Amino acid sequence: MTSKSSIPKGTRDFGPEVMARRNYILDTIKQVFRLFGYQPIETPAMENLSTLLGKYGEEGDKLLFRILNSGDFLQNVDLSSVNGVSDLLPHITEKGLRYDLTVPFARFVVQNRNELPFPFRRYQIQPVWRADRPQKGRYREFYQCDADVVGSDSLLNEAELVQMVDMVFSRLGIKVVVKINNRKILAGLAAAIGQPERLTDITMAIDKLDKIGIEKVNEELAERGLPEQAIQALQPVLFTKGDAYAKLESLKKIIGHIEEGTKGIEEMTILLKYLANSKLSLQLEFDLTLARGLNYYTGAIFEVKALDAAIGSICGGGRYDNLTGVFGMPGMSGVGISFGADRIYDVMNELELFPATSADTTHVLFLNFGPDEEQYCLPKVSQLRQLGVNTEIYPSAEKLKKQMRYADQKNIPLVVMAGESEMAGNSFTLKDMKQGGQQTLPSASLAKAIHELLQAK
RNA sequence: GUGGCUGUAGCUCAGCUGGUUAGAGCAUCAGAUUGUGGUUCUGAGGGUCGUGGGUUCGAGUCCCAUUAGCCACCCCA
Secondary structure (H helix, E strand, O other): OOOOOOOOOOOOOOOOHHHHHHHHHHHHHHHHHHHHEEEEOOOOOEHHHHHHHOHHHHHHHHHEEEEEOOOOOOOOOOOOOOOOOHHHHHHHEEEEEEEEEEEHHHHHHHHHHOOOOOOOEEEEEEEEEOOOEOOEEEEOEHHHHHHHHEOOHHHHHHHHHHHHHHHHHHHHHOEEEEEEEEEEHHHHHHOOOHHHHHHHHHHHHHHHHHHHHHHHHHHHHHHHHHHHHHHHHHHHOOOOOOOHHHHHHHHHHHHHHOHHHHHHHHHHHHHHHHHHHHOOOOOEOOOOOOOOOOOOOOOOOEEEEEEEOOOOOOEEEEOOHHHHHHHHOOOOOOOEEEHHHHHHHHHHHHHHHOOOOOOOOOOOEEEOHHHHHHHHHHHHHHHHHHHHEEEEEEOOOOOOOHHHHHHOOOOOOEEEEHHHHHHHOEEEEEEOOOOOEEEEEEHHHHHHHHHHHHHHH
């Protein structure tokens, strides 16, 4: 019995079959990103805490994984003057694992501003970490696939992001609804009901409308300290009916007198117009209750949900006007989206949407009959590899049954056998594991036969 | 940070109101088959029943604590 080993809560190992499927998702996303002119970058897994802290709200700060300083990290700490953990932390940790890809990207842009072509379009596919309590569809380590463009405030970017969402999910075969809204409209609403300061409280509460219902939302608004009349003033908005344009018309009546709200309505109108010309196959919904948690969003916001699976959002994003400002570079607007690869995987798994194509594996296995036969096979093995055929030779002369089983388990389609009789005839026996048939061929025509069989598959 | 559920073989689980040696399927290994896998048949190995304490003549089963995992809330991809 070996000692019990395990991995940290909320993290996972990925075996070869799972990796094949994960790569299928990531490759699809990458292809679409490139198709729209986005270029890849990577940033370190860890950032200085000064980069991370304060960007995700109070809750986000709590969910940051902090990295203990190396060495004798207590050396210069005066423990008697420290009062509690929160007081001690800044003295013993100065780095943390990244929480998302957007903030590190903003840091990257500011640091490299002189080298980058603007508007700069980048994509980034890397893991992020959150010290959450894991549950269904929620992990402590997961991949985000981000595409952002900074240095352009054109709404064409927003429209293209929605097109990318459309393309990714139609290629993957997932039916989705894209919900869109605009933070400026929400800000206008907050102002219209006389509570411009309470934007975050309002949005966080109404974001849950379809989940907990209007009564609970109102309760929560009250708990968050909103006066009754403000809550009442909000009610008609929450139930604005009709298509997107009808909603915009109703909104004009409510927030038309507020400058920011009007701006939001204008932006939404333009975006809808772009999208009307984009031949989308996905379902688009202007959802006034969509708020999204991250508080750096300032314009359009998106969220994508799978229609046939209950797993929360699988993609989200929005515009942030001043993210680089906190790193000393004001006036740079950006907009981006993030695909949650792990949740997309879970959805596709649940709905059985993965194509049958199995893991990339060996095409041909040479069975091992002994020392002389090994030598006889080696040149042929090399030749096949040169020709681009994934080839293995079994490393030891085990019983054939065992070697065949290995080929079977790895789903290797072709097996080559060469024993005494083949060596005598300068030939090889090629077996098709699927069909079960086999034929003995002259050495010179083996490669061709293999090539033809693989083509046929 | 708050609440609920569950820990039995490598995995998925059964195990009745406490009763003698704790079972099944899958997986693993060996054999049937010394140059032929995926099917079949036969056999084998593998467990301090999460951990610690308690009740009892007797605990996988009941009670308490602890720990780990899952689910929900908060928040989020």
